[in-house]
Amino acid sequence: MIAKAFTILLFYLLGEGLSSITGNFIPGSVLGMLLLFGALALKIVKPGSVDTVAKALIANMVIFFLPPAVGMMTSLDLIARNIFGIILASTLSTMIVIAVVGLIQQKIGVRTFIKRKGGDK
């Protein structure tokens, strides 16, 4: 359990280090995720050395968003002044993203699959 938590923190730390030397263009946690994925795919790290802790974190992730969400209490005035635009942008743009990503993936994802089945490439 501690060893698994250590492995996850180690990759987080590596990601943060890599992020700071590349001008924080991509956050360290995301780079840590990519590094962990790479290490597992290349069999440098065994799945068993992170599995239960990784699963526990992911299963409970919603509560980790709670403290930043409570932070809205500090910008209530600004939010009130722009509330119409914020609601419109949040709802409309979110639905647009869902539709665009889902439709494109469904269209070209299926096509790639059929091509491979037919022996193309």
Next chain:
Amino acid sequence: MSAFLESHLLWLTLTLGVYCGASWIFSKLHLGILHPLLVSMSVLIALLKLTGVSYQTYAESTEMISFLLGPTVVSLGYVLYEQIDHIRKNVTSILVSTFIGSIVGVVSVIVILRLTGADQSVIASMAPKSVTTPIAMQLSEKEGGIASLTSIAVVVCGIFGAIAAPYVFKVFKISSPVAKGLAFGASSHGVGTAAAIKMGAIEGAISGLAIGIMGVMTAVAIPLVTAVMHYLHL
């Protein structure tokens, strides 16, 4: 009394307690609008206002919880690995659809907010709304936005996306598990992924993947869209 009201233990305990209560209500009623995050956030803000405790104190008290967001993002690398076969088959389509999705997401936010006459700081705060909180907050600050507004926009969009996605799938006849997972993660990050995991293993894994890719794509999309709009004098 004030020392007790400002103690880390009090707010940490209240945060877990309120969240457990909200989750219990949600499990009984299954109403999308009563999402545990939305309910616990409202209750905690009310409690902070009532006791006059500052957000600063609350944020310090709950740092232990918010810190875990980072290791959770790292852990998504494990979820990704578990579904490596599904990803391998769809690399190109996943990259193309999330890139177009991030551009369309950023452009639509800018257009809608400009039409409603919103402040520039609000536009900068809302542009990374589809991205997971730690990434979104960094992107927002980089462009002159307000990190706390971004955090709430991200959460609200996440909740809204997780509720709206099944209806959007129905309207546009989106049925492939990979497409569904990708749309969940690209629009609603962690909250969407929590919903996607309930739909199935492929949906959950692809959604987790989409969080990371959408973060990277949006980090590129925001400066790109801003530069193009500037060039076109828009």
